[in-house]
Amino acid sequence: MANRFVQKLCGLAELATDDRSAIEKATACPRRYVARQDLIREGDEPGPMFVMLEGWACRYKILPSGTRQIMAFLMPGDACDLHIKLLAEMDHSIQTLTPAMVATVSRADMQALMSGHPNVARAMYSAQLVDEGIMRAWIVSMGRRSSVERVAHLICELYLRARTIGLTGDDEFALPLSQLLLADALGMTAVHINRVLKELRLAGAMALARGSATILDPVKLIQIAGFNENYLHRRLRKAL
Amino acid sequence: MANRFVQKLCGLAELATDDRSAIEKATACPRRYVARQDLIREGDEPGPMFVMLEGWACRYKILPSGTRQIMAFLMPGDACDLHIKLLAEMDHSIQTLTPAMVATVSRADMQALMSGHPNVARAMYSAQLVDEGIMRAWIVSMGRRSSVERVAHLICELYLRARTIGLTGDDEFALPLSQLLLADALGMTAVHINRVLKELRLAGAMALARGSATILDPVKLIQIAGFNENYLHRRLRKAL
DNA sequence: CGAGTACTTGAAAGCCGTCAAGAAGGGTGG
DNA sequence: CCACCCTTCTTGACGGCTTTCAAGTACTCG
Structure with a gap:
């Protein structure tokens, strides 16, 4: 293990x-x-x-x-x-x-x-x-992104973070977050999260089931989120 | 100096x-x-x-x-x-x-x-x-505080930070931020910041002039902001 | 199987953004 | 020193996104 x-x-x-x-x-x-x-x-x-x-x-x-x-x-x-x-x-x-x-x-x-x-x-x-970069990215999301963009952005982030520790499938990963938890993280209400998730599902970008998220169309999701992974710093400085 | x-x-x-x-x-x-x-x-x-x-x-x-x-x-x-x-x-x-x-x-x-x-x-x-605590406080503000609360909270924070480096007067301190800058920091529009500042001024809580902020009623401002200074950690651990 | 939590959807209200226009202030060049 | 310009500030009207309230359905756990 x-x-x-x-x-x-x-x-x-x-x-x-x-x-x-x-x-x-x-x-x-x-x-x-x-x-x-x-x-x-x-x-x-x-x-x-x-x-x-x-x-x-x-x-x-x-x-x-x-x-x-x-x-x-x-x-x-x-x-x-x-x-x-x-x-x-x-x-x-x-x-x-x-x-x-x-x-x-x-x-x-x-x-x-x-x-x-x-x-x-x-x-x-x-x-x-990296953790500080993530906090700053959250500030940017809360300040300047719409609710759809915000949800998409968080999913992109969590997918990449899960992938670096080997916890993702091909287009799916374990996401043990209720819609209420997502709402409390994104500064929205659970009701509105629900509507946004429906919109993302109908758009064919992603779907959230109980306990897992499925990336239906990575390119579309990234585009909706305006996602730039640079703040996760997966490419570090090689030498000092 | x-x-x-x-x-x-x-x-x-x-x-x-x-x-x-x-x-x-x-x-x-x-x-x-x-x-x-x-x-x-x-x-x-x-x-x-x-x-x-x-x-x-x-x-x-x-x-x-x-x-x-x-x-x-x-x-x-x-x-x-x-x-x-x-x-x-x-x-x-x-x-x-x-x-x-x-x-x-x-x-x-x-x-x-x-x-x-x-x-x-x-x-x-x-x-x-402390810097990380401030980032988390910003996330809380953007996520769960109304625009009036958000502005009041930021002013409380900046006042305390300015005071620890000896840059405050009695109820006033130098605040070289335009309304546009405040808007970009708080995730709002400059137009709405202007309305909020007017509201805070009429409420007798605070007033913002060109280049400086005046705390008219500290108790009221703190109450509006729901401000708790614990995240600035002015009281540190005495001994390890 | 029952109860509580989580999810879903609709309708209405409200906060905030957008657009627009004007006033005020500060800096620069003549 | 003044005129001009540009940035900043201010206010109104309107529209839209999000919340609130409410009700009903699905799911899970004991």
Whole structure:
């Protein structure tokens, strides 16, 4: 069974065998979570870093009005903030969306891993830069894209992210997100998401079934989304 | 003349005199820019890290439709991405908004500075965590806040950020942003920003003049915005 | 098999964008 | 110093996208 964290980091730097085994060792004792379980809540004191090995999670915030905004999806291979221990309290919560296996790595262990394995450090920093790029892309989507474009763009992003960790079929991939979750991530209502999905399905671009998404026409979907994958930085700098 | 970068980092970690002088040395040779000048463009190969010493800048992206989305405002003391050199190309552009003094620090110099001064490293990492918190807050604003709330929230944020680097008066602070810039940052049109500002002015919450903002009623503004300053992490962890 | 959640669809209201036109302010050149 | 121009700001009218409200259907889990 592949360690998705190792797999993801391998795409971000040249990792030797002992780099990989050191990463695996640091994440060797994951804990099992059920769906809809908070890993940490807004206001909590940050603890060790979380690493998603299986299953999905999200960063979210509940507003005074009771509405929720999801700020990021975490899929297998994704790690939470590197130096989070420096902060006094969390400014958002993190919750599993599916049953999940989550490893925790203390800041000391991560420091040791990174100082002993420079290429692991490079991969971790690159992963953080990609995460920041994704946040900026979300800001762009929310600010300047229509709801149809927004949905299409998110699906393109999630498909590519899933593909880099080997979780996609040919034109289909597992997407354990309800329409309500998509709505909370895209700043829309569940009702409107439903209408947009219907429109995308009738256009022959994509279809969303319970638990999986199907890309019916990649070119059309990319065109609708105005998708440019550069912010995912799949092509990294070869040499420093 | 205060070095705003030093001033900002001092708020993020305990810095000794030699820590501060090392930072000042690394940013000793800033370059002058005029307003509306790109520091770096989407697609460019990342170079040294930028540090704003005077003046404002923004991160932005132009969409195929020609519209612009601003993803972050950079004010004096703010630094751009730490490890950006790891990426092959920029996924967005950075442009000055006012005449500015900008220092550049090579990745090697920054590495040396941080490894020789652990508390500077802590401050830099904390600054990055705050920047990420700000991005998430923008996502929340764009997704779940009305236009009035959004404008109020941004003003609250910018006021607090300006205050930590000593750039605020009692109830007023320099805000060199046109209504068009605010619109591009908040995902609205300049026309609607204008109406919202009028509403906030008539409500007695705040007023925006050319180049400066006045907080007429802090309590009311915070209440309208639903503002919680926790994401700016002004209260950091005392000890590790 | 029952209950709750998720999905679907329609109708109406409202927020915000678009279009248009004019006023105000700042900078430049004569 | 003034005239001119351009950017920015301001306001009104209209239209459209999205939300809200409501009701009904399908699906899943206990």
